[in-house]
Amino acid sequence: MARKEGDDSHISKGRANLMKFALVSLGLPPSQSGQSLVLYHLLKDFKPDQYCLITQKNFHLYGSQGNGSSRLPGRYHYINPDYQIxxxxxxFASAAHSKGILNILLKMRIHQLRTIxxxxxxxxxxxxxxxxxxxPAAYQVSKSLGIPYILYAFDHYSHQWMSPLLHDFALKxxxxxxxGAAEVIVPNEFLHQEYRRAYGVEATVLHNPCDLSQYRADQGFDGTERKRETTILYTGAIYExxxxxxxxxxRALRSLDRPEVRLHIYTPQSESKLRVNGISGGFITYHKNQPIFTMPEIQQKADMLFLPLAFNSPYPEIVKTASPGKMGELLAARRPVLVHAPADSFVSWYFKQHSCGLVVAENDPAELAKGIEALIEDGDLRRNLSKAAYARAKEDFDDITIKRKFTNLLAAQCTG
Structure with a gap:
């Protein structure tokens, strides 16, 4: 069973007592994803002989465009078949309603993981x-080998699958x-509460880490200077x-009709795909995605940072418990964060709870326009939000603190 909340009896064990572990993940450095970046921060200081990495063959090729993190020094293992297969x-299994195909693929995965x-x-x-x-494959292997199993739930596992067949398989x-896990790790308090409610498990909350040393102290806290252009910035993937x-x-920017306000988007998605999905206008500047080491400077030059989540998406439960990988970065940048997300989402709750961003939780362009106007016109509001944001970055997202917690969590399993 996952440990009970507040049990820090092994907190001082540290890396000296660390067992060798296998980490199984679809996204691994240097692939371009929030999950890959989190794992890079957590593992980059481990010795190569303390862990191995297991992922699907060729996923790293589809997910990397040369602007992810560096490769980790540990040994990588690539399992078959290919990710695209x-x-x-x-x-095909979803269309055919074939549980048999899923069970065959699971058995193949179990065999490969056990061998490695x-x-x-x-x-x-x-x-x-x-x-x-x-x-599930790693869980079955852990049981057959008699070793601890740790689930790192970056998202709500069973709700990631829209197909009824896949959802039922995952839920089962x-x-x-x-x-049955020795530990369950989650990235926020909402998923912690959900797993407590559903399974009576006290998961460990590890917010997605951010390297605060990359963000300059002399860039904040958003003074009252007015520039020729007011920049709203978004960095990251854009999808459903x-x-x-x-x-x-x-719509909000069109209604404001303020030529000096421009939206800058840095994303791996193509400009044509964004336009097809209604993200277009003369006030938008589209940028190619940039290497991650350039993001702090880009973020700290913006007037406000945009953090959106959809109000009507194919997976509302995922949106509700989502922790965007860039959340710590936005807090660390010492710029005001404009949050536009459903009221029942973790993201809206967090920024309201800590008064570290301006939250527009209504699915209404007019309300969003009011929020933009408030950030443009009120220098005190910008400064207060920026100050509170950086305080939360230090409290919850500092990679040094989170790496220590992760290491101690692993070391605790040595004493069982």
Whole structure:
């Protein structure tokens, strides 16, 4: 069972007592994803012989465009079949309503993970969400080998799958692997509460880490100077979890009719795809995605940072418990954050709870326009939000603190 909240008896054990572990994740550095970046921050200081990494063959090629994090020094293992083949087989299984295909793929994954984990002589396995088979396959392997199983739930596992067949498969296995885990790690308080309610498990909250040393102290806290251009900045992926929030922003900017206000977007998605989904206008500047080491300077030059989540998406439960990987970065940048997300989401709750961003939780472009106007006109508001944001970055997202907690969590498993 996952440990009970507040049990820090092993907190001083540290890396000296750390067992060798296998980490199984679809996204691994240097692929370009928030999950990959989190894992890079957590593992970059570990010795290569303390862990091994397992992922699907060729996913790193599809997910990396040369602007992710560096590769980790530990050994990588790539399992078959190819990532794209798995995607195709899942689509076929969903269309055919074939549980048999899913069970065959799960057995294949179990066999491959067991072979690698035995070969590497790992004493624990950490399985990350993001793939349908990784969490249950790693759980079965841990049971057969008698080693601790740690679930790292970057998102709500069973709610990641829209197909009824895939959702039912994930839910069936979730009911075993969450209560049976030695530890469950979640990135926020909302998913912690959800797993407590559903399974009686006290998960460990590790907010997605951010390297605060990359953000300059002399850039804040947003003074009262007025520039020729007022910049609203977004950095990161844009897909179904964001579309209608961006569409509201476009309508809000059109209604404001302030030529000096411009939206700058840095994203791996193409300009044509954004335009097709209603993210277009003469006030938008589209940028190619940039290397992660350039993001702090880009973020700290903006007048406000936009953090959107969709109000009507195919996966409302995921939106509700989502922790965007860039959240710590936005807080660390010492710029005011404009949040446009559903009222029942973790993101809206966090920024309201800590008064560290201006939250517009209504699905209404007019309300969003009012929020933009308030940030433009009120220098005290900008300064107060920026100051509170950086305080939360230090409190909840500092990678030094989070790495220590992760290491101690692993070391605690040595004493069982």
């Amino acid at each position: 798995i995607r195709g087989m899942l689509s 984990i035995r070969q590497e002589k790992c004493e624990a396995v950490v399985a990350c969400t993001g793939d349908l088979f990784d969490p 296995h979730e009911r075993q692997l969450i209560p 979890a964001h579309y209608d929030a961006f569409q509201n922003l476009v």
